[in-house]
Amino acid sequence: QEGNLRIRINADIRSSDPGINRDANSDAVVAHVVEGLVGYKDDATVAPLLAKSVDVSADGLTYTFTLRDGVTFSNGEALTSEDVLFAWDRYTNPESGWRCLPDVNGEGVSHVTDVSAPDASTVVFTLEQPTALFLATLARADCGGTGIYHSSSLDAEGKWVAPIGTGPFTFGEWRTGQFVELKANPNYSALEGARDGYVGDKTPLVETVRFVIVPDDSAAKAALYAGDVDVIPDVNNADVPEFKADERIDLQSVPGMGLTALLFQTQDPLLGDVRIREALRLSLDLSEIADVVSEGQAKPSNSVIPQPSSYFTEVQAQVPARDLEKAKALLAEAGYKGEPITWLTTEFYPQLFSAAILVQAMAQEAGINIQIETLDWATLLDRYTNGTYQAMSFTYSARLDPSLSYDMVSGDKAAQPNKVWDSVEGRDLMAKARVSSDPAERQAIFDQLEGMIRADVPLLVLYSGTRVSAAHAGVEGYATWPVGLPRAWGVSVNSGN
Amino acid sequence: MTATQPLLSVRNLRLDVSSGVSIVNDISFDVAPGEIVALVGESGSGKTMAARASMRLLPKGIHPGAGQILFNGKDVLTASDEDMRALRGAQIGMIFQEPMVSLNPAMTIGAQLVEGLRLHEKLSVEQALDRAVDMLRRVQINDPEGCLAAFPHQFSGGMRQRIMIASVMLLKPKLLIADEPTTALDTLTQREVIEVMVDLTRSQGTAVLLITHNLGLVSQYAQRMVVLERGKLVETGSVEQVLHHPRETYTRTLIDALPKRFHGRPAIAEAAPLIEARNLAVTFAGAGNMFSAAQPKQAVKGVSLAVRPGEAVAIVGGSGSGKTTFGRALIGLLAHSGGEVLFRGKSMNGADRAQQRDYRLSCQLVFQDPYSSLDPRQKIASIVGEPLRHEPGLSRAQKAERVQEILDEVGLGGFGDRYPHALSGGQRQRVAIARAVIRNPAFVVADEPVSALDMTIQKQVLDLFRRLQARHGFACVFISHDLGAVSSVADRIVVMENGLIVEEGDVDDILDHPTHPYTKALLEAAPTIGVAA
Amino acid sequence: MPALARYIGKRLLWTLPTLLLVSVMVFFMVRLIPGDPVQLILGDQATPSEVAQLTRKLGLDQPIPVQFVLWLGQVAQGDLGNSITNGQPVLPLMLGRFQVTAVIVILAVGLATLIAVPAGLLAAWKQNGRLDIAVVAAATLLMSVPSFWLGLVLLLVFGLKLGWLPVVGFVPFTENFWSALTYIVLPVATLTLIEVGVLTRMVRASAIEVLRLEYVTHARAKGLSERQVLLRHVMPNAFAPTWTMIGLVLGGLLGGAAVLETVFTLPGLGRLLVDAIFARDYPVVQGCLLFTALLYVLVNLIVDLCYPLFDPRVTAS
Amino acid sequence: MKRPAPNLLIGGTLVTVVLAMAATALFWTPYDPMALNLRARTLPPSELYWLGTDEFGRDVVSRLLLGASQSLTVAIFTVLLAVAVGTILGLISGYVRGITDRILMVVSDAVLAFPGTLLALGLMVIMGPNTMGIILALGIAYTPSVLRIVRGSVLSAREREYVEASRAIGNSEFYTMIRHVLPNCVAPVVVLATSMFGWVVLAESGLSFLGLGVPPPAPTWGNMLSAARPYLERAPWLGLAPGLCIAFTLLGINLLGDALRDRLDPRMER
């Protein structure tokens, strides 16, 4: 192990506490230090990580995890089932504010009624109801991967200090506003198999990783060129052509799991009319928008299910064509007379702003009068959460299971105004998909949902996000993946830069 | 002509204004080393400009059109900038006409004095300061050490003028151009200051070009004189000859215009005083700056004075004795720290608004320093006409007419369109006078109103005062060092020293039978022309 | 001395209403503008119960006036609270960031003044000459370049093309002086260039006024060189408006130069504040603004205290 | 007649050109400034597109022309607002002094310490995102600077003897302030106002990020400039064009401001 890998993050981390007071950057850093029982693979499916194996009982209510042998924390202590219980107790204590508590206490995905450790290397979770999503929930990056940390991560008063985990790196210096530095974990014991998502062989090849905080995209770009950072894990679309043309830069692009979409408020007097929403869709050249907005990085995809998902099939892949005549006809039928539609967007995410500009111009050709209102991200999010908008460009974060994707857009608008699609029939279907673990059955359900939501047009998905990373030519082994968070293991830096 | 080679030789000088008019036309004169030459002439005749041209320090917009100015045989007008800098200060020193605006307000007196000295002579700061203190003492500034750390605004007009003079003479220049150097000085100080100059000519062979209106001074100190009128040379020759046997009519009018004691003024009717000061005292908060403890200075220490309608009271007294301060306090421009002012019999301490306003509008001031009292961004007509705002019911045309009238009376007809900076010193002073009297106020404090005026204009202005007094019966406090002027306008004289009145009485009484030693000294020191006037 | 001390004391007392006013304005404004820190923390996946729970935890469920009183009480005890986003105490967080900003801003404004004064004086001296037009044009050009552009261009040229200076990062002076210097050269240069324009023009304008006054002629009559005339007589008298301007600029920038700090990736106060505004991190916004206001008042107090130095006729009282 | 001063000549020409640009846009632009052409994105300058096209394939020349009127409107009104209010308050503050001064200072310090971002966000709530909102937000933000500068000059000017002379004549304090103090404080205000012009144009670009700018897709020089940022290397003309426009406008206004100041100054010999 030698060298120092510098990865750009665009904002400071919020804390080093997994799944607690976090954002994507915090998740990314923490995932280098702690590991959970299970983790994601590159294809966004779940595989054992600290567990050697996971046994699910036939009724789907009991999960038995057997821990891997010889795993130690970075402080040299061996990992035992007690450690799992310790971490779990802290996660499920409402005081800690774990991001995913609702998903294990019955409010959301699952309800864990009991956790026990029959012996030092076995942990058993008991659920109230079967669910296809339990393991996926435990693996979720925003849940901190439900990472297991040693009790010495906390001080005597039980206050969080810094994570001591089993991951390939240890938590080093955190200088607020500047960087977070991790060091290679000398006690790391690798999993078998090649590096794959968050599992596989995660042996560190560098001595230190520094997550450098560079908020400005242009500055980050310059820093990459100058060799002051080695990797930009999430490249701004506008910079893609430039990096592509530069041979000093290794550009990688994979489809992501997030969605960029146009949302309509179906309770709006004007947009409540499905004909107008349909006309809007027909007025837009969706392929063109996706192409322009993502600088050719993303393929258009109009399904709520993200492209990398294994449930993304022919049905989901259909892209409706533009048809101005039909759009005009529909508008006439709906009695639309050029009433202005206020379209919310933000410059915080450049793709949302571009999308709005394109939509405005294209819809204009069908006679639809769109007026753009730019807001800061906090305000846009507020309007989204409260459903107080006519139409907006919005970006959804990654959902790793189609049922979660549907859950994200659909629900009872009265209770949760952030849901865009409120269909009773749809909700029933989703409930079925949540408990079923038969892929064929689930696929059928998702295909059916696809048809329903497309007919109702509560939203227009433009594309599922792309994950574009750029690494300096001297960096070897860096790879981006659909989840998108940077990974520093298995990456080496050529000395001399 | 003198036998020696002239130090300064002005030959056929012409000075043009940008618009093409000449303000100085074809004048020539010489000044020899050790000689005092007086430059006299009507206000606005181009004396100051001719002098400034000799240092090549003409204001923007005025250019030499023709002629030469030779200093030591070298033409000043074509010398290099480098040479000029070496000349200025060390070789040619100039005392500017307006001492109030010629000192840098943001620099201590000490710094300003030492600056020039150290530039031309290799001296340590201490040595330079010693020399400065010495010179200040010679021009009669008391507490010269303390004065070094003070700023110009903390001094009276006369004190500033003396500081100016000191700063120039400190450098012992070969040629000293003194533009009205003693206008703000009482006769005693004036004599002292001129003596210092004469000293310089004797010990260093300094030549002096003395610009003045004071023919008494000229006759006592100068050897030769040059008379200008409207930019043209009228007459030149020895003082003796020009003063006593003037060839030209202009020179004669000038001499004839010397103020005379005005006998036969009607006695002032016994009446209740128009304005009255009772035990008035003024204290300045601090001469110290804010980083050192402030020492309050009592400039006026309990002065009582009553002025009846139609009466003209002259205040004379040493420079820095508190005349200006008292005058300002009397009309309420300066807050007093003790005593009270009664106007039309009512105390102004705690007067109501209407009374305050009447007081304010009825009492006017002619500022001692006219230049800084004129708004640089307003034209003369507008400055003079401004008080008419408070004259209700005047049409625009009527106002313009009044302005024209008063400007004519002070000899400034046709200057209404100019800005203050484009006037001569005397012209500015007349603007200030015109402004003060245009509304025929009930009471005027005239602070050195004629100090910068030549005899003819001075006469004209004094006549104006008298006329106005006769016509409108306004009362007036006339602050002046010029006993001639005083004797021609005043009914009563008050002598101040050190913030107190030391003597007061009828003009004739005081002038003829002064009792207080200070008054006697003042009178004695007054220069006279030595001819039957 | 006691007079001065009393004066300063009185002025400092007057900062209290300013600070109170700022507090009230900030407190209510950040809460009135739409956007919710809880939503931002939880993101688009938030469920209503999560939102409610976190809101309660952060104490944001109480009525705003109650929150205000609680906060004010805290502040009175010297506690500015903890950041919502990362839980760190606001005061040390802010002071740490301020050090970075202060070094850069003070250096830059100082440098800008050093450049602006001679440039402005020269331009005034040669008013309407070629030199003057050149100076005015240069100053105007600098004023019209946005700082993010200038910063970026400098970054590209000196950091990237020439490779002389590092592109991102920051090292405190206490750690390594020379390396610290390399990191602040570009930001200081950018800020200097940005600020020098307006100061130059200010100096020029005031100097033109002063140059026509009699005492300047008198100074020349003493034989002073033009340089001495300009520096000793014109400059001090022309400096007052420039000085006010410097106070304004300094006061404004000490509160943070967010754009610059972002471009150069400096952990300064400005970025902290802007990030906090976008994250609706109420305690940090409130703390920063209180601090900025205090700085402002102090800088302006110093400016006012110095007035009599330029114009002794202006008394401090 | 005398030759006009160079600053009047150059400044006048530049400002006229800019005003002409703004006026032209009302009648004619080479292309529709809003029309996208996705086939012609970020084209370099050519015969077809004189200054190239932007990231949406919109003609830069057309957008510059239209942007001129938008930017000028915002800048002019903001500067007018700030200068008018700031000067009045500054005069009062410096002239009257005492408690009035203190209160005004308290408020202005508070506003000065207030970051523009927050002020803008706050106003957005009240006004909604429109041009009035920008002008008000920026106007409020810049007023205290004017106030302070004017106050500083007034503190000096009020000690002058001609101010006393005006009082001696019997003029009211108000009249004295307007007629004698104010005109002698214009120099710094002219400098500040002309400088502010540039700041406003640039600040508007920052505000458009928050949505307080002129609503898209309408162009302003400011938002063109900020939108061009990622293309600094790839399509430099995108930033250069509005950047130069701003620079030349400012130069013109500054020179014109100087000329105006000279005109107001009687001591300036022309």
Ligand SMILES: Nc1ncnc2c1ncn2[C@@H]1O[C@H](COP(=O)(O)OP(=O)(O)OP(=O)(O)O)[C@@H](O)[C@H]1O
């Ligand atoms: N800048 C200027 N522009 C135009 N005319 C001017 C300017 N300065 C002075 N003048 C005029 O030039 C003439 C000569 O002025 P100068 O100052 O030399 O007079 P002076 O003889 O010194 O008068 P005084 O005794 O009143 O001081 C005056 O009529 C004056 O109005």
Ligand SMILES: Nc1ncnc2c1ncn2[C@@H]1O[C@H](COP(=O)(O)OP(=O)(O)OP(=O)(O)O)[C@@H](O)[C@H]1O
């Ligand atoms: N602003 C001030 N601060 C401190 N002291 C002052 C101030 N103004 C005047 N003085 C002092 O008050 C005294 C009286 O000044 P004043 O101007 O009244 O004298 P004056 O009699 O008019 O003299 P002159 O004939 O020289 O004009 C002087 O000693 C002067 O130094």
Ligand SMILES: [Mg+2]
């Ligand atoms: Mg004269």
Ligand SMILES: [Mg+2]
């Ligand atoms: Mg006096």
